[in-house]
Amino acid sequence: MASTPHKDYHDDELDPTNIIETYISADKTDSKEELLHYPLRELFNILTPGCVRGDTLIDLSFSVAIGQLLTASDYFKEIIMLESSDVSIREIEKWLKKEPGAMDFSHAAMFVCELEGKSEGWEEKEEKVRRAVKHVVKCDFTKANPLDPVVVPQADVLTSVWYLEAVSKDHDSYLSNLKKMSSFLKVGGHLILFGFLNMSYYMIDKRKFSMLTYDEEFAKKALRDTGYSIKSFGKCKSKLNTHMVDYEHIGYFVACKEREV
Known part of the structure; x- marks a missing residue:
């Protein structure tokens, strides 16, 4: 019997509320530690010393990723959120407007306070994010200019969590998408990139969704080839005993954009 093809990030069946409930809701002890607490802790450690700063931050992350903004809103006057999934944009706007049925990120806000x-x-931490987010913009990486026709200022800092491997079909498209994403960042600005190393899928409601498989060396070369100087790198090995995801490590990179490519 032929195996069922994996679905992709922009499939209508990828419900962001189910992503949160499956992996990082308040009661998901193990996966929440790796997929929420670890990146929040590392982002806090990156931003606190004050070396990575500016006025404007652009965030392009997987689904409804509010967590990193809970820390970032302390350091940036203006945050612009980019997202390519229409259903995720609707959920982000529900949370920003505090509409009924909006997703609950209070446990993430409490962790950042800790x-x-x-x-x-x-x-107040959540309200600070709502005040800082000035725009939520649809992006489409099938276009030469993913934000066309919208124009946004280049950011001082660009954050991206789990996004590129979710939307890239192969290594060439990863490189192309990284270059397009980097156009949102000023020369001299910093990219903070979180990614899954050696991952091929994740499960939501018994449906399998594809992730691009790549390793640490590929990611480092991709950043260098895109005009970045890597300032720091870290990773943690997965301790999850589950069939729901298959990544080996979570990795993060802090890189300075030295030139346009």
Whole structure:
């Protein structure tokens, strides 16, 4: 019997609410630690020293990724969110507008408060994100200019969490998408990139979705070839004992854009 083809990121069946519930809701102890707490902790450590700063941050991340903005909103006056999935854009806007049925990220806000040594204040942390996000813009990486016809200013810092491997079909398209994404960032600005190393799929409601498989060396070469100087890199090995995902490591890169490519 032929195997069922994997679905992709832009499939209508990829419900962002199910992604949250499956992997990073408050009751998902193990996967929440790796997929939510680890990147939030590392982002806090990256931004706190003050070396990676600016006025404007652009975020292009997998699905409804609010978590990293809970830390970023302390350091940037303006945040622009980019997303290529219409259903994810609708869920992001529901959360920003505090509409009924919006997803609950309070546990992520509480965790960020703990990182900052605060025992309370998570509601204000969420409100700070809502005030900082000035635009939510649809992007389409099948276009030469993914934001056309919208024009946004180049950012001082660009954050991206789990996105490129979700939307890239092969290594060539990963490189092409990275170059397009890098056009959103100023020369001299910093890219903070989180990715899954050696992953091929993830499961949502018994449906299997594709992820591009690549390793640490490929990612480093891709960044160098796209005009970046890598300033720091870290990774953590997966400890999840599950058939739901198959990544080996979570990796992150902090890279300075030295030239246009």
